């Protein structure tokens with residue numbers, strides 16, 4: 085029995101490092117949701133929210149935030165002092181909008197949103213489609229890993245293109261990004277921390293050099309737009325510019341790779357008729373939303389409690405963390421009929437896979453566009469696409485995806 089739940093105390097015992105859990109976390113989520121939308125997860129040491137209504141509401145609730153040091157000191161909270169071996173990583177994090185709250189978050193987010201206007205995103209449609217066609221042209225004849233040959237290159241090349249980072253840098257971006265996002269998993273080690281720190285130092289240095297180049301010769305890219313904002317006044321410091329570029333490059337591909345791999349896997353495993361989506365944009369959009377509901381790539385985000393408060397009958401203390409289990413909300417039986425079934429025609433397939441509230445994914449329109457373009461081209465060009473072997477889930481829970489997805493075309 086993976087899940088042990090005590091209804092009287094709402095205490096949950098479930099090992100997040102158990103492969104039986106992270107290979108199929110949905111069975112455990114369903115078991116918890118059948119009892120309660122809220123539980124104290126002993127192994128995580130915090131209250132966790134699994135229900136759609138709860139997660140959707142708390143993500144918007146200003147009593148909780150991603151930043152805590154603006155309302156309390158490290159000493160008051162009993163937090164460890166900053167560690168020298170992660171100082172480059174911490175420096176990038178410290179200026180990242182994802183880690184900040186208003187007013188800093190509002191300022192950074194406004195700049196990025198302005199640069200992320202739908203005109204700029206829409207202009208990428210034909211670029212993404214051309215890229216997808218080129219990748220399909222190069223598919224091997226023998227069974228091959230669709231993640232390596234398709235799902236990984238599309239998001240990183242797209243975000244590099246948007247930001248104005250040379251395409252030749254994409255393998256290096258992937259390596260830095262993998263090392264940095266490993267910090268957000270369960271079971272962080274000293275080795276993971278030092279690798280992430282080295283990646284953060286090298287990545288920052290690279291972005292600083294690129295900024296210097298673009299300053300001299302601006303282009304029609306997001307980095308040049310951000311540099312212009314920095315030069316027009318004190319709206320964006322150089323440290324913030326570097327962190328923003330790194331955040332966009334990392335966030336811009338990690339989740340999208342797995343969202344695409346998970347979606348293709350769901351379609352193939354459930355024998356869904358692919359050709360329906362080739363010429364029907366509305367059906368394709370519904371398929372993307374149902375995939376994001378059914379197999380979301382990001383499962384958990386935390387928030388600090390900013391002042392003593394009460395929520396769902398729980399007394400929460402300032403500085404304590406709560407966890408919002410985004411991966412569970414689409415499976416909430418209070419929201420959907422037959423939540424355990426993959427139904428591409430489901431409407432609406434509600435989920436919190438892009439978050440909600442002030443940190444709602446700024447890249448959601450781009451992610452949706454990438455997923456729709458990549459799936460349409462794949463289904464059109466490869467009508468006989470089938471699984472070649474059983475896909476193996478990644479050894480991770482927060483980033484929920486596959487290690488490899490072997491297919492034949």
Ligand code: HEM
Pocket residue numbers: 143150181182183193243331332335336337339340343381382385386410436437438439440442443444445446447448450451
């Ligand atoms: C399917 C793909 C994606 C998923 C599932 C996803 C999911 C998320 C989620 C859940 C958050 C909120 C985290 C929180 O509330 O703590 C977020 C934030 C963010 N995402 Fe995405 N994302 C995806 C793709 C992208 C892309 C393509 C980009 C960039 C182009 C991007 C950039 C960002 C940024 C910059 C933030 C921080 C926003 C803020 O703090 O205001 N994401 N994403």
